[in-house]
Amino acid sequence: GAGVSQSPRYKVAKRGQDVALRCDPISGHVSLFWYQQALGQGPEFLTYFQNEAQLDKSGLPSDRFFAERPEGSVSTLKIQRTQQEDSAVYLCASSRTQDSTDTQYFGPGTRLTVL
Amino acid sequence: AQKVTQAQTEISVVEKEDVTLDCVYETRDTTYYLFWYKQPPSGELVFLIRRNSFDEQNEISGRYSWNFQKSTSSFNFTITASQVVDSAVYFCALREGLPGNQFYFGTGTSLTVIP
Numbered sequence: 001g002a003g004v005s006q007s008p009r010y011k012v013a014k015r016g017q018d019v020a021l022r023c024d025p026i027s028g029h030v031s032l033f034w035y036q037q038a039l040g041q042g043p044e045f046l047t048y049f050q051n052e053a054q055l056d057k058s059g060l061p062s063d064r065f066f067a068e069r070p071e072g073s074v075s076t077l078k079i080q081r082t083q084q085e086d087s088a089v090y091l092c093a094s095s096r097t098q099d100s101t102d103t104q105y106f107g108p109g110t111r112l113t114v115l
Numbered sequence: 116a117q118k119v120t121q122a123q124t125e126i127s128v129v130e131k132e133d134v135t136l137d138c139v140y141e142t143r144d145t146t147y148y149l150f151w152y153k154q155p156p157s158g159e160l161v162f163l164i165r166r167n168s169f170d171e172q173n174e175i176s177g178r179y180s181w182n183f184q185k186s187t188s189s190f191n192f193t194i195t196a197s198q199v200v201d202s203a204v205y206f207c208a209l210r211e212g213l214p215g216n217q218f219y220f221g222t223g224t225s226l227t228v229i230p
Contacts, residue, residue, distance in 0.1 A: 033218075042119075042206050042220030043160070059217070089158060101148055101167065101210075104218065106160035 002026060004107035006092050012113045013082045021077045021110045025094030032075050033104060034067055035091040043091050049075060050098045082114045118142065119209050121221035128197050129229050136192045136224045138207030144168075149183065149190045150208040150218070160206070166190065197228045 005024045013019050025032050031050055035043035036059075046065065048056040051072035060067070064083075069075040079086055089109040095102035120139045128134045140149065151163040164174065166183050174181050178195045194201055204223045211219075 035218075040222070042208075042222050043218070044220070045217040048217075056217075091160065093160075101165075103150070103162050103165050105162060106152070108157060108159040111158075 004092055004094055004105055006090075006107040006110050008110060009108060010111050010113075012115065014115055015084060016081050018078065018080045019082055019112060021079075021090050021112070023075045023077070023092030023094075023107060025073065025075070025092070026096075026105060027073075029094035029096050029105075030072075030098050031095040031102065031104075032069055033093040033095075034075070034077050035093065036061075037089040037091055037109070039088070046077070046090075079112075082112075084114050087112055087114045117221075118219040119207050119221035121205075121207055121224050123224045124222070125225045125227070127227045127229060130199060131196050133193060133195050134197050134226065136194075136205050136207075136226065138190045138192065138221060140188050140190065140207070140209045142188075142209060142211055144211045146211075148210040150210070151181070151190075151192050152206045152208060152220075154204040154206060154223070156203070163192075163205075194226075197226075199228050199230050202226055202228045 007022045033048050034046040037043040045059040047067045049069040052069050064080045066078045089111050091109045093104040093106045095104045118141050147168045149166045152160040154160050171183050180193045182191045204225045206223045207221045208218045
């Protein structure tokens with residue numbers, strides 16, 4: 001299918017390691033979002049891209065978190081010096097336009113476990 | 116303050132029973148959008164419905180129906196004649212009309228349908 005894909009699906013990291021999580025949005029979708037979902041909680045917004053421009057990064061919890069979308073399609077969320085509290089599912093979503101009314105379509109997520 | 120409240124953490128019903136999932140939201144915007152998503156054990160959030168604040172008509176889609184009441188800031192979701200495949204976590208979400216881009220998710224309701 002042509003949905004949002006994410007890789008890897010599971011990632012185990014030792015505390016202090018850097019990780020990179022990839023998101024492939026639906027082809028042609030302008031908007032891309034990253035969310036963090038802790039166990040038993042709803043997703044929480046991290047950052048938003050419109051094409052290659054990162055327009056909102058207000059949800060990034062610390063400067064250890066960095067996201068990019070250099071060509072306006074694939075996006076990477078990088079977490080430096082991982083901590084145990086970073087353990088969560090990281091969800092990526094895309095929507096067709098920059099219109100805030102557009103429905104977001106979600107990928108399956110990457111489950112990050114920091115030991 | 117939580118913008119979206121799903122007071123029911125877990126619900127169990129016997130197959131073929133009807134079940135209503137509650138959602139209460141809070142916003143000062145006059146234009147906003149409400150969503151329901153289903154998250155099966157696979158983890159991917161599946162879009163169910165979007166409703167804008169100007170459209171209070173209730174909607175029915177097969178066994179699913181939604182009751183939007185602005186007067187009580189509620190957007191409840193009913194599954195009629197529940198089936199085992201309906202077992203999942205259901206999230207209600209709010210997107211405000213301001214130039215922000217966040218979805219505000221509730222904490223989810225875990226529905227178990229017992230055969």
